[in-house]
Amino acid sequence: MTPPVLYHCPDSRSLRCLWAAEETGMAIDLRTLPFPPRAFAPEYRAVNPLMTVPGWVEDGRLMTESAAICERIAVGTSLELTRDEADYWQWRNWLHRSDATLTFPLAVMIRYNRVEPEERRLAQAVEDYRAFFGGRAKSIEAALSDGREWLVAGRFTIADIVIAYAAFLATTLGADDVLGDATRAWLARCTARDAFRRARERQKAG
Template identity: 75%
Template sequence: MTLPTLYHCGDARSLRCLWAAEEAGMEIDLRMLPFPPRAFAPEYKEVNPLKTVPGWVENGVLLTESAAICERIAQGTALEVRPEEADYWSYRNWLHRSDATLTFPLAIVIRYTRVEPPERRLGQAVEDYKAFFAGRARSIEIALADGREWLCSDRFTIADICVGYAAFLARTLRAEDTLGEATVAWLDRLVARPGFVRARARQSAPSS
């Protein structure tokens, strides 16, 4: 049997997919790429014409959106919220919000602090998009402020993985001050999970 293949860069948004696979106990073929692959792995264009990660190839089908890949991984497991559950539409909303609303402004921060050469870095853009993220991250704090441990259905799901990645990214960018107290406690629970720990160790392991 051919395993699904995940193309991934260390700590990029494709970490969501690797983490979800670890949580689900799904075997995958992990292919590590240098970041950004469009610059340092031109051959990757033959797999994913967008030259972005993640790239997920399964049975000849390519998926490129991290939340969609997490949905595929979660299918049939407790990591998904099913349509008959009360929190289903909230869950779906969190999955879309995770990238479109929460990760997008942090991607701008990465571009203008790490990707662009020093002469093209824009401090004002960095501060503006940190503030953009801070305003939208309040939605996480509101969802958790009533004592909820997880975002949906009183259990850990891929909503926590997808949104949690955005909070983790804020922490790695030294923007944790944009997160509320309940959000920080939730993020601490997430990064302590064995599945997350295994995913980060796996992405750092030497290639065989």
């Protein structure tokens, strides 16, 4: 059987998918692209007209949303919650929160601090969205304030993967000081996992 193909840029939100695949042991065909692919990999448009990563191609079908791809990877594993588990809807809410609420302000920071040419960079936008992310990241701190080890169900799941990616991305942008103490300790547990380390090493090899 042909393995699914993951189109990926190092440390972009597609890292969520690569990490989840490493956690589950799922075989994938990793295709690493330069960032941003819309500028440096025009041939990728034939795969994903949005020109965004991740691009996940399986059985001729394309998926483009990192949390949804993680959900697909998690099926039948301990990373998934089933509807009969008490934290199911909380788990689903974290999956949606990961991009819509948490990664979005960081993406604005990246655009106006790294991607745009020097003359179009906006320091005020970067600072505003840094503060915006800090306010939204308080939801992670609140969830962990009771001393729990993981976000839901008393175990590591893809909720931890998709949310930890946002917190990890913040650290790469110098915004880790907006994270609370419990969040930083939880992020350290997440990024110390062998699968996370393997994913980051694998992306270097392409």
